[in-house]
Amino acid sequence: SEPYSLLILPGDGIGPEVMAEVVKVIDWFQANRGLNFDVSHDLVGGAAYDAHGVPLADDTMARAQAADAVLLGAVGGPKYDQLDFSVKPERGLLRLRKEMDLFANLRPAQCFDALADFSSLKRDVVAGLDILIVRELTSGVYFGEPRGIHSDDNNPENEGGRVGINTQRYTSGEIRRVARAAFELAKRRGNKVCSMEKANVMESGILWREEVQWVHDNEYPDVELTHMYADNGAMQLVRRPQQFDVIVTDNLFGDILSDAAAMLTGSLGMLPSASLGAPMANGRPKALYEPVHGSAPDIAGQGKANPIACILSFAMALRYSFDQGDAAAELEQAVEKVLADGVRTPDLMGAQGGIQVSTAQMGDKIIAAL
Amino acid sequence: SEPYSLLILPGDGIGPEVMAEVVKVIDWFQANRGLNFDVSHDLVGGAAYDAHGVPLADDTMARAQAADAVLLGAVGGPKYDQLDFSVKPERGLLRLRKEMDLFANLRPAQCFDALADFSSLKRDVVAGLDILIVRELTSGVYFGEPRGIHSDDNNPENEGGRVGINTQRYTSGEIRRVARAAFELAKRRGNKVCSMEKANVMESGILWREEVQWVHDNEYPDVELTHMYADNGAMQLVRRPQQFDVIVTDNLFGDILSDAAAMLTGSLGMLPSASLGAPMANGRPKALYEPVHGSAPDIAGQGKANPIACILSFAMALRYSFDQGDAAAELEQAVEKVLADGVRTPDLMGAQGGIQVSTAQMGDKIIAAL
Numbered sequence: 001s002e003p004y005s006l007l008i009l010p011g012d013g014i015g016p017e018v019m020a021e022v023v024k025v026i027d028w029f030q031a032n033r034g035l036n037f038d039v040s041h042d043l044v045g046g047a048a049y050d051a052h053g054v055p056l057a058d059d060t061m062a063r064a065q066a067a068d069a070v071l072l073g074a075v076g077g078p079k080y081d082q083l084d085f086s087v088k089p090e091r092g093l094l095r096l097r098k099e100m101d102l103f104a105n106l107r108p109a110q111c112f113d114a115l116a117d118f119s120s121l122k123r124d125v126v127a128g129l130d131i132l133i134v135r136e137l138t139s140g141v142y143f144g145e146p147r148g149i150h151s152d153d154n155n156p157e158n159e160g161g162r163v164g165i166n167t168q169r170y171t172s173g174e175i176r177r178v179a180r181a182a183f184e185l186a187k188r189r190g191n192k193v194c195s196m197e198k199a200n201v202m203e204s205g206i207l208w209r210e211e212v213q214w215v216h217d218n219e220y221p222d223v224e225l226t227h228m229y230a231d232n233g234a235m236q237l238v239r240r241p242q243q244f245d246v247i248v249t250d251n252l253f254g255d256i257l258s259d260a261a262a263m264l265t266g267s268l269g270m271l272p273s274a275s276l277g278a279p280m281a282n283g284r285p286k287a288l289y290e291p292v293h294g295s296a297p298d299i300a301g302q303g304k305a306n307p308i309a310c311i312l313s314f315a316m317a318l319r320y321s322f323d324q325g326d327a328a329a330e331l332e333q334a335v336e337k338v339l340a341d342g343v344r345t346p347d348l349m350g351a352q353g354g355i356q357v358s359t360a361q362m363g364d365k366i367i368a369a370l
Numbered sequence: 371s372e373p374y375s376l377l378i379l380p381g382d383g384i385g386p387e388v389m390a391e392v393v394k395v396i397d398w399f400q401a402n403r404g405l406n407f408d409v410s411h412d413l414v415g416g417a418a419y420d421a422h423g424v425p426l427a428d429d430t431m432a433r434a435q436a437a438d439a440v441l442l443g444a445v446g447g448p449k450y451d452q453l454d455f456s457v458k459p460e461r462g463l464l465r466l467r468k469e470m471d472l473f474a475n476l477r478p479a480q481c482f483d484a485l486a487d488f489s490s491l492k493r494d495v496v497a498g499l500d501i502l503i504v505r506e507l508t509s510g511v512y513f514g515e516p517r518g519i520h521s522d523d524n525n526p527e528n529e530g531g532r533v534g535i536n537t538q539r540y541t542s543g544e545i546r547r548v549a550r551a552a553f554e555l556a557k558r559r560g561n562k563v564c565s566m567e568k569a570n571v572m573e574s575g576i577l578w579r580e581e582v583q584w585v586h587d588n589e590y591p592d593v594e595l596t597h598m599y600a601d602n603g604a605m606q607l608v609r610r611p612q613q614f615d616v617i618v619t620d621n622l623f624g625d626i627l628s629d630a631a632a633m634l635t636g637s638l639g640m641l642p643s644a645s646l647g648a649p650m651a652n653g654r655p656k657a658l659y660e661p662v663h664g665s666a667p668d669i670a671g672q673g674k675a676n677p678i679a680c681i682l683s684f685a686m687a688l689r690y691s692f693d694q695g696d697a698a699a700e701l702e703q704a705v706e707k708v709l710a711d712g713v714r715t716p717d718l719m720g721a722q723g724g725i726q727v728s729t730a731q732m733g734d735k736i737i738a739a740l
């Protein structure tokens with residue numbers, strides 16, 4: 001059959017190291033499960049800036065548009081902190097999200113039983129945790145116009161004389177499509193969606209609430225829908241995260257709430273994400289997969305990084321892009337087995353100890369468990 | 371000496387109940403510590419809407435402007451959920467903040483030793499926690515223009531045909547004044563400020579970072595300043611909150627992060643807040659004090675509410691408005707003693723048990739401990 005085309009963008013910091021382990025996993029599935037991938041590599045973030053002066057070259061953008069799925073490592077690092085806003089590593093990632101129109105960012109926050117003691121939360125609060133945050137990813141304050149920093153010289157009361165502006169802007173259509181994604185996912189899980197905004201202070205939040213309710217009432221009346229203010233949402237995530245199944249929220253709230261939720265699990269190095277767009281001609285959604293963790297420049301190049309989040313991102317690709325749910329489950333089980341065996345990268349070495357391994361050794365152990 | 375003028379706005383839900391206990395405490399300080407208060411009462415939120423059709427009458431606004439300090443209970447409730455945005459209970463509170471120009475919202479997140487086991491976090495992560503979030507309160511997306519919901523009919527791609535807009539807008543002067551408040555407070559505490567924004571995706575965040583750095587370099591070079599992206603801030607608050615001393619952030623991030631921080635302590639019913647503006651002619655800052663918890667309509671009128679957050683808000687008033695630091699400390703110690711004695715409102719009755727009391731009994735116990 002036609003090979004699946006996969007574009008790999010390792011990016012910066014620990015990105016290349018963790019991606020090297022994913023490549024081993026891809027090779028294993030090709031050799032042993034008859035899957036056929038056409039893999040190519042390219043640059044994003046600081047690595048792209050170093051080579052081309054931009055954090056994502058047009059040519060790379062075109063290849064991403066044409067790929068069945070993109071796998072991304074991580075972007076950013078102190079080396080690039082002083083760069084102009086328009087060429088910062090993050091802009092490369094944001095361009096991919098925007099131009100591929102990846103409106104639904106799926107961020108599972110799952111607590112692995114073998115690692116529950118890693119959480120700063122009590123074991124009984126997080127053990128078995130399995131929530132899915134669906135974050136809108138192509139609109140809101142991340143992309144709204146007008147934006148920028150301007151001088152405000154004719155305002156004598158403004159010490160400093162500048163003003164910074166961003167615009168939170170959502171259309172009803174943008175809200176409806178991400179709401180549909182959330183309801184669809186909920187149907188395959190716990191059948192509950194909690195939508196979060198600040199409708200008590202923001203009109204865009206009122207529109208958000210009304211449109212999510214509209215999609216529910218007209219298309220998914222059998223899924224349980226609740227609404228919560230985002231500040232209360234942050235509290236409830238800390239207090240009793242297991243009350244949630246699927247959470248749907250906007251780009252900025254999603255950024256913050258999904259990171260808080262990720263940290264509940266205690267093991268950021270374990271968490272994958274998928275960013276999905278509309279179906280392409282071949283029926284597959286446009287898709288980008290990436291670990292939730294960042295580029296971790298402090299440990300880059302030392303073989304200390306945990307490749308599991310990136311490997312599990314590939315498992316999400318198997319499930320959501322290639323309809324290979326069995327292969328995805330096989331990979332996820334291999335990860336769980338390795339963890340249950342006590343194999344640990346340094347970030348997972350806690351009070352309990354374990355068998356400490358390097359990035360590459362962790363990849364090898366997972367392959368061995370497959 | 372001149373009495374201190376105090377305007378009491380109990381508001382909705384449990385507001386009146388908890389405020390009744392504060393009044394007892396005020397009376398005690400008048401009778402026993404020679405403090406002289408001129409106390410008056412008025413309406414805010416749903417209670418004001420019921421009486422006047424607006425969540426804050428002009429007359430009440432004028433009295434708040436003239437008062438040395440305002441004490442507020444809580445606003446909102448399901449009864450008012452269907453009201454138009456412009457007259458929702460929250461608008462009363464937002465009008466007070468805006469027109470009194472209360473730009474610095476102080477939200478201490480302190481973990482009381484007797485209650486550390488209430489937290490969903492592990493005891494060693496939160497015991498002794500004492501951080502102070504300084505949230506900008508009069509600007510940003512809460513008040514920025516343009517805002518609203520509009521029809522977007524000439525956009526055939528927008529299913530639903532509407533668009534919701536809010537504007538994040540900060541001037542350099544608005545950022546500098548709240549940064550100064552944070553640095554001043556840090557000097558009296560751990561001498562560390564962490565500023566949080568999303569400078570990697572928002573220009574208003576870049577301005578925020580630059581202006582906070584400017585105030586630091588020019589006016590507070592001896593206070594330690596760090597910057598953190600707000601999503602990482604949410605993570606770090608969950609992971610290792612004790613790394614922070616003072617956090618300074620904008621109105622919307624502050625709303626979410628301070629609520630997450632509050633929940634770390636496990637006892638929302640304990641947490642006060644102060645909202646301060648510029649000094650008045652008498653040298654005192656414009657000021658409003660309120661508990662962090664909401665109106666809790668589900669338990670309103672049942673004598674179950676915990677009055678401590680509201681009582682500690684009055685302690686903050688003693689400290690920040692009336693320069694009565696000794697009286698404030700005396701009140702705080704009385705609260706700690708009552709907790710150490712095992713006296714508990716229902717929200718504080720956990721696995722450990724304790725002596726369960728009503729709202730009014732808790733007030734009486736605190737008076738007795740004074």
Ligand SMILES: CC(C)[C@H](C(=O)O)[C@@H](O)C(=O)O
Binds near residue numbers: 093094571
């Ligand atoms: C790197 C950054 C631009 C990005 C974001 O803010 O969306 C990151 O925090 C994320 O959540 O993927």
Ligand SMILES: CC(C)[C@H](C(=O)O)[C@@H](O)C(=O)O
Binds near residue numbers: 200
């Ligand atoms: C009631 C609401 C308007 C308010 C806010 O969003 O600021 C509340 O959440 C708070 O934090 O004081």
